[in-house]
Amino acid sequence: MLPVLPDFPAGPLDFYRKRASFDWKKLKTFIETEEVVKFQNDLLKVLQANPVFHDDHTSQTLDEKRHKTLQRAFSIADVDLSSISTSKLNNSQRQLETLRTMAQLSPESCAKRIAGELFTNALAIQGTEKHRKLIHDVETRKIHGCLCMTEIGHGSYTNGMRTTATYDKDKREFVLDTPDFQAAKCWAGCLGKVSTHAVVYAQLYIDGMHYGLQGFVVPIRDPKTLLPFVGVTVADMGEKIGLNGIDNGVLIFDKYRIPADCYLNKYGDITPEGDYINYIKDAQEKQTIIMGSIFVARIGVIGAMECYGTKALTIAIRYAAVRRQFGPSDGEEVPILEYQSHQHRLLPYLSVMYVARFFSSYLSEVVEGLFLDSSPKQNPESLSAAAAELHALCSASKSVLGWMVRDAIQECREACGGHGYLKVAGIGHIRDDFDAVSTYDGENHVLIQQTSNWLVKLWSRVEAGGQISTPLQTANFLSDASRILKLKLNATSVEKISQPEDILQAYQWLVCYLAKQTKAKLATLTQTQGPFWARSNTQVFYAKSLSTAFLHYVALRHLLTKIDAAANIEVKNVLLKLFSLYGVWTLEKFLPTLYQGGYVQGPEATSLVHDAILALCHDVKDDAVSLVDAMAPPDFILNSVLGASDGQVYQRLKSAIFMAPGALGRPSWWREVVGWKNKL
Amino acid sequence: MLPVLPDFPAGPLDFYRKRASFDWKKLKTFIETEEVVKFQNDLLKVLQANPVFHDDHTSQTLDEKRHKTLQRAFSIADVDLSSISTSKLNNSQRQLETLRTMAQLSPESCAKRIAGELFTNALAIQGTEKHRKLIHDVETRKIHGCLCMTEIGHGSYTNGMRTTATYDKDKREFVLDTPDFQAAKCWAGCLGKVSTHAVVYAQLYIDGMHYGLQGFVVPIRDPKTLLPFVGVTVADMGEKIGLNGIDNGVLIFDKYRIPADCYLNKYGDITPEGDYINYIKDAQEKQTIIMGSIFVARIGVIGAMECYGTKALTIAIRYAAVRRQFGPSDGEEVPILEYQSHQHRLLPYLSVMYVARFFSSYLSEVVEGLFLDSSPKQNPESLSAAAAELHALCSASKSVLGWMVRDAIQECREACGGHGYLKVAGIGHIRDDFDAVSTYDGENHVLIQQTSNWLVKLWSRVEAGGQISTPLQTANFLSDASRILKLKLNATSVEKISQPEDILQAYQWLVCYLAKQTKAKLATLTQTQGPFWARSNTQVFYAKSLSTAFLHYVALRHLLTKIDAAANIEVKNVLLKLFSLYGVWTLEKFLPTLYQGGYVQGPEATSLVHDAILALCHDVKDDAVSLVDAMAPPDFILNSVLGASDGQVYQRLKSAIFMAPGALGRPSWWREVVGWKNKL
Structure with missing residues (x-):
């Protein structure tokens, strides 16, 4: 074994580590590959060297959270990933591993980056040559972008969107308008404070004719001042349950005019005279390409879910191995992991994380094989069939695995007892950040219908006597x-x-x-x-x-x-x-x-x-502790007094409590406590 | 019907209100009684008149939360409950209803009050005449108290407590000592910043002999300065998942000396010579009295659980009745409450809240009938048997109802979609505050064993051919x-x-x-x-x-x-x-x-x-909207843009977003966003 994986320090976790039936380093290398482990280690050193990535659990204001997230997102983007490790990973693998690391170290800066990528991806997929410069401007941070689809009154039902874009052929401009607050664009990440540009989906009207929901790239704030342009109202959505480093926003247009070039015209265009031209011979092609970009995002979400869940399980299982309470005789207390009830609460969820880890990797590989630029070209029919199958898999994964990870995190929180309620335990914010997953990127109860719809369609073929052979072969057994x-x-x-x-x-x-x-x-x-x-x-x-x-x-x-x-x-x-x-x-x-x-x-x-x-x-x-060891992020990323790899729960708890600002002093309003009685 | 219950304003909720099969006012009066409704209304007016009870959802620092909670707790205690309503409720009913209201309006000040009562109750039950003055001092706020049982290393297993109290007969003092950090007292509410006195449970030693866990009232901070006494280290436990208005603390003694009178000597005492005298002829009596005080607290927790859950259900069901998405035909969208899946997610939990509401009232009545001063005297055996049965009921209620309410709150959060993730939706903090319930006042998985132990004991009697007749007659059918x-x-x-x-x-x-x-x-x-x-x-x-x-x-x-x-x-x-x-x-x-x-x-x-x-x-x-109407707290208390009784979800959402401080402005660090590219 390479020295790439040092042993854990001796301590209370040895009790279980010595009992494990397998070598956790071999398992970790099997899950990750040696090259990935090497890259992760080197990336970690870079991150640890930058104070912006250190988190001491002290409470921050909403504004401070936003500020720190921005600094982290910018700082990670500044890192030259190609130079930081001798690992043989290629560039896209380095990007992917960095994203995984960020998802665990700083979910908010990870989400911020993804929000920005939604903008550039939309330009790349739906825009043309004239929009390329904007992608470059994002890369050099001259501008900042976001993607606006959801409206206050409509999320899952995209046909219900009501923001309008009316073509004015005289001026060769579009007039964007938000008829009322329910039609305001909302939830877009980075819209609230930072974005200078937004890809906005609006109902296109030309000469009173309706051409459906179409994409436009819209300048909303002056990149030199960050002040919104006249005709644009953009507000921050304020505090949320979690992910407060992200400035989700609301966007309202008051007959706001944008040049004709703002239309993302890869699949259709408008002549100066106002005629709509559809470039797509086959609508299937457009659909499949858009699906491809949805898959990339959704599989990222599924991967992130497992990252959240694994962090929580690491904390709860290590704590359960260290915490002793009760015992068969006086003076002999046993780790709470020995109790049947505690095992039943945690260990099935440990299996969920392993299943989720391998399955999300599988989904990534499938997308890479089918939709990325380098993928071998498929014929449109088979690519479309594969997209439908992958959609069924992703939809069920996000919802079913998502519900299980949600329950896992909550069970971990409770399994850590009272101390799990402390912020320094590190589980509360996992839950709060994770909670957004249930309702973004497709509401789970809506999404899961996609899977059953696909299966019911296949079943109709079975009943008609047909054979099932799907591109990914997940349902062939139905035959x-x-x-x-x-x-x-x-x-x-x-x-x-x-x-x-x-x-x-x-x-x-x-x-x-x-x-x-x-x-x-x-x-x-x-x-x-x-x-x-x-x-x-x-x-x-x-x-x-x-x-x-x-x-x-x-x-x-x-x-x-x-x-x-x-x-x-x-x-x-x-x-x-x-x-x-x-x-x-x-x-x-x-x-x-x-x-x-x-x-x-x-x-x-x-x-x-x-x-x-x-x-x-x-x-x-x-095996539970070693199973967690093979999946756990490093202590710097885990950042939990209960879950550190040395098992020194009580020392860490003591330091964390005593070192918190103001832990030992009187509150500034102490005189009010002492003097209130005088009011009686 | 009295004008005590005005109609709700007309609006989007009328759709369902008109379809209800019953009159919500009749149901509310059935649940609460008219006198209670009248008192609640009048109390509400008093609270609304005080700016300290208004909450605008803006983010607060930890210190601000503590400060506000203190002000609220003191302010509510300042209210002369006997004068605020023409309702015919007696004083203890007024206290109870006030506590219910506070549990929904400000769970933290409610918890603060309960933390204080744990101190005075312990003095009343375990102390003697010489300790009475301290109770009076708490009432006049000359001193502030808390109760310290849990230690860092031991919670559920009280025999494992390791703080020691050693009697020094020469000086007639006890020496309190905390051998190490695991033996530090912790989690006591109000200990971290405010308490001047603590009831501390410590292992009593006299002349090297061990006399078990005993209670002492210990001065820990100077009431004039709020500074801890020498020999006492008291630290704030810092930020938690929720209930951050409460200053949970850690308490460490360094050979700290307290006078002999600090011993709570109702059930035993120590002579000046160091002889331990047990006053209890029958240990059962002490046990039953202590059980009585545990019941009062636990049933308070069970009642509070329902308060939390009902708030969440009110928000989610009203939102589900207003929010429309998709429909059988274009242009016709239906309330999401019409969807089978949505009904199945929410409505069973609505039934849970009704069951919990009635059952927690039942438990209260039982305790009142058995343990309060005015209760008819029972013989010790039958009182002890009733206590055992009630313990079985309370233990299962707290855990089983607690798990259902926990799941209800989470389902409500998700059922409100993305907007449910906003702080102004009002569900996030319900979940965060509720979350403490799972692990305080008896860890649920430990607690639920009490019920099965009791039932298995009864079953042994059944197998031996005995008849079962328990005081509360809950298990007689086992015969x-x-x-x-x-x-x-x-x-x-x-x-x-x-x-x-x-x-x-x-x-x-x-x-x-x-x-x-x-x-x-x-x-x-x-x-x-x-x-x-x-x-x-x-x-x-x-x-x-x-x-x-x-x-x-x-x-x-x-x-x-x-x-x-x-x-x-x-x-x-x-x-x-x-x-x-x-x-x-x-x-x-x-x-x-x-x-x-x-x-x-x-x-x-x-x-x-x-x-x-x-x-x-x-x-x-x-019936769902009207069922919620009959249980819901008033809008002022509910404080949710999605759940208000007028159903004006979108207007309220708009106001909340635009009125939040800083919603429309640039961040103070905007130059960093604009200028970062120069670093590249």
Whole structure:
């Protein structure tokens, strides 16, 4: 093993580290590769050398948070990534790893960077040569951009957007207008304080004719003064639950005029006379290209979710290994990780983080293989089919994994007891920042419908006797549905029910069963309620469950492929335990459906699943600290008194409490406390 | 109806208000009584007249939060409650309603007051005549007190406390000492900045003999200067996830000497010569009295939980009734409350708030009937038995209802979409403040074991052929276990399975089944693992499920009693719907166990439960706004742009955004944004 991964300092965590069944360095190298680990280490040194990246948990005002985030985002962009490491990673890999590191060190500056990229990506994809200069100006920070789609009154339903762009052919200008506050653009990151330009989506009107939602690049603030132009009202949205370093904003146009060149004219254009020209022969091409850019962003979000969750799990599991409370006899207290209840609270979520880590990497690879400039050209039909499948996978991943990570973070917070409530524990802000994920980049309950829609469409083909062969081959087993639907649970032992093939078979059955049920219910309801309400009334227990089961299946199947590729037998075995734990723990939630469809019968199935979960939790607990070690960010990034790799919980807690500004002094208003009684 | 409840202003919420099946004023009066409503209204006017109770959502520093909380707590205590209303409530009812109002208006000043009461209650219960003066000094604010039990290294396991109090008979003093940081007292509210005195629990040693954990009242800061005395180190614990108005503190003694009179000597004393005298003939009496004071605090917490949850539900349901997105045809958008998925996310939690509201009132009444000074005297045995039963109920309520309220708040936050992430939505701080509840006043996973321990003990009696008759009669049905365990689900329709008697029967079966299973597993494991590990390894799927099922059963049974007492038929009917929704929705989580134990068989049971949940959600949705109206705090207290009673979501959002300080201006560091490029 290279000296790239030093041992952890000796301390209270040794108790479990010595019991681990595998070498955490081998697992980490398997997850990350040696080159990535080397790059991460070198990047960390650069970041640690800059005071702006140090965080002492002291409370900051909203303005200070914004300021610090800006400084961090600018500082990280200033780093010449190509020069900082001897690692053989190429440039795009360096960018990706830097983004991962930033997501854990400073989610806000990471989000700020992504908000800026939404602007340049929109220009690159929908703009033409004349818009290129703006991309360069962003890179040299002459201007700052953001992307405005969402309006106060409409988020998920983009057709409902009401900002208008009316073409004035005499002046060759567009007149942007916001009819009322509900039509104000909002939530765009970096809009509130910093952006000088915005890509704005507005309903295009020419001579009273409506041409749909179109993109424009709009100068909104003077780059020399940061003051908004006349006709533009731009306000900061104020304090939020988290991510307060980001200046989300509101944008209102009062008959604001922009030159004709502001129209992003790659897929259509307007002649000086006001004729609209559509450049796209095949609308599919535009759709696929736009989907590609959505995938890149969404997979970034999915990757970030795992980063958040892993941080929380690192803190809670290390704390659980150090914290001792109660014991079988007086004077002998045991780590709380030894308690069944505590294991059951945390360890399934540890398996979730491993599943999420590998699956988000898989999604990245798929996007890279299909949509990036260097990807081999596909024919439009197969690319479109792959985009639809990837959309189904990303939609379910963001929502299903997102809900699990949300619950994981909360469980970690509570599992750290009272001390977990302290800011210096480092979990509160993970939760607050993560919380935005549930509702941005596609509201989860809306998004998850995309997956079931795709599956129901495939099921219709199955029912029509067709074979399923999708580009990513995630649902090909549906072709075999009639056989699968006849299957029953054939496990009669805890060991058997925990086997990968048994778990995957159960999930194949669930997907087929739920697809069939959903399709049938949809058909019945459509007759009486019409398609809109039929779809709405098929979500709970049907479509949503279908998407969830499918995501579990695909993510587990991918994990198994990864496990097969592991060279080290101990690494393979511990990952198999996580596979089984994730599998049986998620299957437990489907027990009623498994009974309903007859896949299981009688009392034993529940007992087997329950016993398997407990046995696997018990099996994993001695490995838990090392499993966390292999995924955890360095202490500098984790920045938690409860979760540091040396396990010195109490020393760190003491330092943090006593070193906080004002911890020991009287408040400035102490006389009010002493003197209030005089008022009585 | 009295003019005490004015109509809500006309607006977007009329759509649902007009569809309600009942009169919200009648329901509110049924929940609260007319006298309470009158008092609440008058109290509100007093609070609104004081600028210190107005909150504009602008961000505050930690110090500002502390300062404001102090001012609020002092101001509310200054109000002469007896003079503010013509309501016929007696003094203790006025105190209770004020506390409820404060829990919703300013949870931190409410918590501050409770922290102070922990001090005076400890003096009243464990102190003697010589300590009375201190209580009076607190009332006149000459001194400020807090209660110190928890240490850095020990919370749930009180035997592990390590602060020592050594009696020095020569000087007639105690020497308090904190051996190391893990033994530092911590988390006490008001300790960090304000308290001049603390009740401290320390291990008493006299002449090298150990006399257990004992209470002392300890002067820690000079009341004239608020500076700590020499020998006392007291630090603020710093920023937390929420409740930052409270100054939680750390307390360390360095061989600190206090006079002998500081010992709280009601139940034992120390002679000048150092002999320990135990005054209690019957330890049961002391235990019961201390339990009584724990109940009062815990039921206060349970009541506060419902206050938090109801606020969140009010916001989310009103917003869901106003927010429109998508629709069956272009130009026709529907309120998101119409979507099945949205109903299923929110409405079961609405039923939880009703169950919690009535059940916490019930618990209060029980405590009042048993433990307050005016209560009729019980014999010690029956009082002790009632205390044990009440402890079982409170423990399960705090944990099970607590987890449901936690999930409710999070669901409400997400159900409000992106706008729910704004501070002005008012949900973020509910979650942050509520979050403390999970781990204070007894860690939930530790607490819930108290309930299962009690039930398993009863079950042993059942197995020995005994009859169960507990003072509060919550578990008497266990006597009938052999009949109950033979029962099967006899519902074959959605209507039938939603009937109160069917739901209660299912829960009776569950409690019997899980008690039997838990007892059996405990017995088996004890043989191989000993009692300590046997109990730990019987928690998941056994003991915890048992406590949960029992809590649902008792809370539902109580709700039914309340419903029977309702005079108005519409009120009765809507509460019955909530009963059924809570019943079938919570039963769904037990479906695997119901299959496991043979109470249900075959595929239909799952379908029936699922269909019943959806039918009830649909049934409740037109009543949801009015159900919220009957429970909601006034707008001044709710303080949410999304949840105000006029439904003017967008106007309020606009005002809030534009009126926030600095919303429209440049940041002070704007030159850094403009000039950073020069650094490149």
